[in-house]
Amino acid sequence: MKSRTIALLGAACFVSGAFVAKVADDKLSVGVLQDAQKLIGLNFTDAQLDSTITELEELRENYEVLRKQNLPNSVAPALVFNPIPVGYTFETQKSAFEAERAQNVKLPRKREELAFYTIPQLAELVRTQQITSEELTKFYLDRLKKYGPTLECVTSLTEELALQQARQADKEIKAGKYKGMLHGIPFGVKDLLSTRKYKTTWGATPYKDQVIDEDATVVQRLQDAGGVLVAKLTLGALAMGDVWYGGKTRSPWDINKGSSGSSAGSAAAVSAGLLPYAIGTETLGSIVSPSTATGTTGLRPTFGRVSRHGAMALSWSMDKIGPIARSAEDCAIVFNAIYGPDGKDQSVYDAPFNYNQSINPKKLRVGYLKDDFAKEYGFKENDQATLEALRKAGVELVPISLPDLPARELTLTISVEGAAAFDELTRSGRDSMLVAQHKNAWPNIFRTGRFVPAVEYLQAQRVRTLLVQQMQEILKDVDVYISPSFASNNLVVTNLTGHPCVVVPNGFQKNGMPTTITFMGKLFGEAELLSFAKFYQSITPHDEQHPSMNFGKKKKS
Template sequence: MIRNLNRILTLSAFGGVLFVSGAFFGKQAQMEKITVPMVQSAQQLLGLNFKPAQLDTALAELTDLRKSYGRLREAKLDNSVPPALMFNPLPVGFKFEKESKTFKASDAGKVSLPANQEELAFYTVRELAELVRTKKISSVELTRFFLARLKKYDTKLHCVTSLTEELALQQAQQADAEIKAGKYKGLLHGIPYGVKDLLSTKGYKTTWGSVPYKDQVIDEDATVVQKLREAGAVLVAKTTLGELAMGDVWYGGKTRTPWDLNRGSSGSSAGSASAVAAGLLPFAIGTETLGSIVSPSTACGTTGLRPTYGRVSRHGAMALSWSMDKIGPIARSVEDCAIVFNAIYGPDGKDQSVYETPFNYSPSINVKKLRIGYLKSDFDRDYGFKTQDQATLEALRKAGHELIPMELPKLPVNDLVMTISVEGAAAFEQITLNGKVDQMVNQDRNAWPNTFRSARFIPAVEYLQAQRVRYQLIQEMDKLMQKVDVYVSPSLGGSNLVVTNLTGHPCVVIPNGFTNQNRPTTITFIGKLFGEAELLAFVKAYQDKTDFHKKHPSIAL
């Protein structure tokens, strides 16, 4: 029985290789002749039912294919090499906005230094920018302040992989000199920030939160890091992520939410959300493939923006799923996210999936004219945040918005999650085949090592069929979004998180209350493709009428 199972698993003609205790038996499999009984066993695994005569005809082709797999595996493919096929999130007939307008932020008003300096920890980017611009505080002072908080609280939160202190002080000194010389670059000039440690930074480790890569140095700045540097922002820390962008457990431990040190901060942008929530950073960069901005923002009570797929260059970012990875900011307020997004969006000539289209954000956008929908059946079900979410819906109605009930397309969207498994297995083929995945911290059935191995048995045909269903989903979502400009969804549960990550729609997640255990809750708003300007303006208008984003965990006070 064991021998027969080994033969099934060694059939690389169906994408399979055998792993026992981390050993790779691919070369052994290539020495064994492919037979009809072997293929019969393999097709049972894949739910196929070809006749013996048909399988016998295929043996020569399968043998040649297996040889091809071996030759292809010898090609050097770093994680940074994308596939030639690129995901297109645009529905048929989609038209981009053409007119580009000047970015506008709200008037900061008069901003003063607090009597208690520690209160600076929870100032927004907009407020800190006004202090720096008016020279009430220097970038160096602000940078030293946040570095000190990171050092103090990281021992409890485990939210930092590397402090970039030397670089930060150099950048802060440069910012101060430029501002003194009258060369003010804008609202991020001199503002400290952190970046999720799957984005490369010149001169510092980029660990991807994973044991096999914990000493890795990629000696270049990711495009997002480069754009923030050009905007004058000051990089002070690399923040933790769950290992290879899953969860909140990494090689250094478990990142905690500052609201409850017994609980993880969720993932995978675990450190970015935790540090911002605790007042250790004014903002941080996160990424999302299937909830990695929304989920930690919920656990930590932060505001997060997951932009449209194709808005922000991923050059220099670890690839998990080329057709689903997205980069966005985590901050204290919606407008802070708009300010950061304004600095990082747009093509760089390197990531070919990024589109050239304007971001015309302004807080003066007339949000009363926007059509607002809500996922009725998702809000009607029983779930943990229902009380807080119903209060949000009622507040929107009282603000004069007619909420249009809507339902998401009825397609097998959960089955399309195989997209991440297949693309992730390709991105991390090397450590899967050489057994280094065995070094990863999490080894249970839901962890990456098992997913990467299992994905070897997903046929290419089934993956492509899934992408065809995904195409149908994109068209159906476009029909739905013709009826609304923004819609509201529970942050977790239901199918919204899966659907919109597959279609590439932008979302903003904001705090909207607290549980009886004093843990933050959030609610999610979804906008049209490339409609971040209207989406952010609408959510800002709602957030300005609340104070949930102004609440802070006691650990950091």
């Protein structure tokens, strides 16, 4: 019976296009294939199965040959996801980026108040040389050292590099070579982005000493803008959740609660005023969810907007990189520095980001997911207050609904692409080193992904094409739409179609934890989306709230 089980396992994986471990000298038979096809819901006859055996055995030999090829995580498939619907055209004319400069900013008497200043406020202090970049960098480094261990949000401090970059920024600014609002401003990045000389751990035990000695494109672009890299920040292992090899990242609003994931450290550090902004990534909620848990503002850009060169791949057709900051305008300033092609990530489009004062948020056509807002949920009154505030401000809200297609079923995309991205980890057995080993953790998901037939994966992508087209039809008459942040269907659909979103704080739950609301945009419509989010934040005070930082004792989790 045991040998029969092993043969079934090998054949089942074999039919699906791969198998977890080679079964030595196992010959395929009709009986084995009969059992295997039950796994994938097929019903070929014995004669039909018998005729496949020779080719299947040849394919199994081919898999072994292919597995001998060196395929690091950085090698992308030849197939590139295209989020652009048939008949869609994006703007090609580029206009000057324009953010609002902070007026009459003075250095606060209580230096700790700097922790919660926006990028424009900090930029004005640095530009006018009321504070040096080196002083500001040391200020944030001190906060990271003081609060980082409690929040468990830092994998590496890049102190030596940061002080070097800050001193260089001060020299340039003093010489009149001011580069813009990010010049001399400290920042952090999620530790799945590679950095020279510093470890890139992916939050996971098997990689905790890994050094990828190059700067990811996003890191390089921020440094080119004069930014000062001060920290690599935690992520749930291999970009899931808030549990990493060193612990569990906490929300500064309640350190007995996790900061969610997977951009856990980026969101927690910004919320706690340990950094003015940080870079996160999202495949299926990894910017939206931690921004909600920490009360920060997060931008998930359109798929194909920001190069992922130097970023850990989980799902090549769904991964996206974006900023987490204090406000929508902060996100716009950072996004302006990181978007656009780099000649390395072939999924990136050359579309302009025309964020400036010419956009009138009140003239944008705004939809909302009426059925989702009508549901009963714990913080519904906060969302209703958001809708009411916008209506009072003169915004007309038009009800819309998402496509009626099986979106959740398409999330097998992550299982399959993740299984490929971490193929070596699974086959080597090193997946046992990951902290999480439960049923829904990566080791089991990656194993499960090996059983998904290539045909079914491609059929799912064809349904995804229908989803892209139907979303285009639904959004043809709106520029922005609003969704509750809890609405999982919206989160799934728009991560699959590649649409951008901004999640912004809009109040608190009864337990004191923050809530957010989600503003969605058209493909490549970040300028209008961020302008609308900025408008909402101008008529509400929620983005100005921050945790007290009077942490109590942390319970064991």
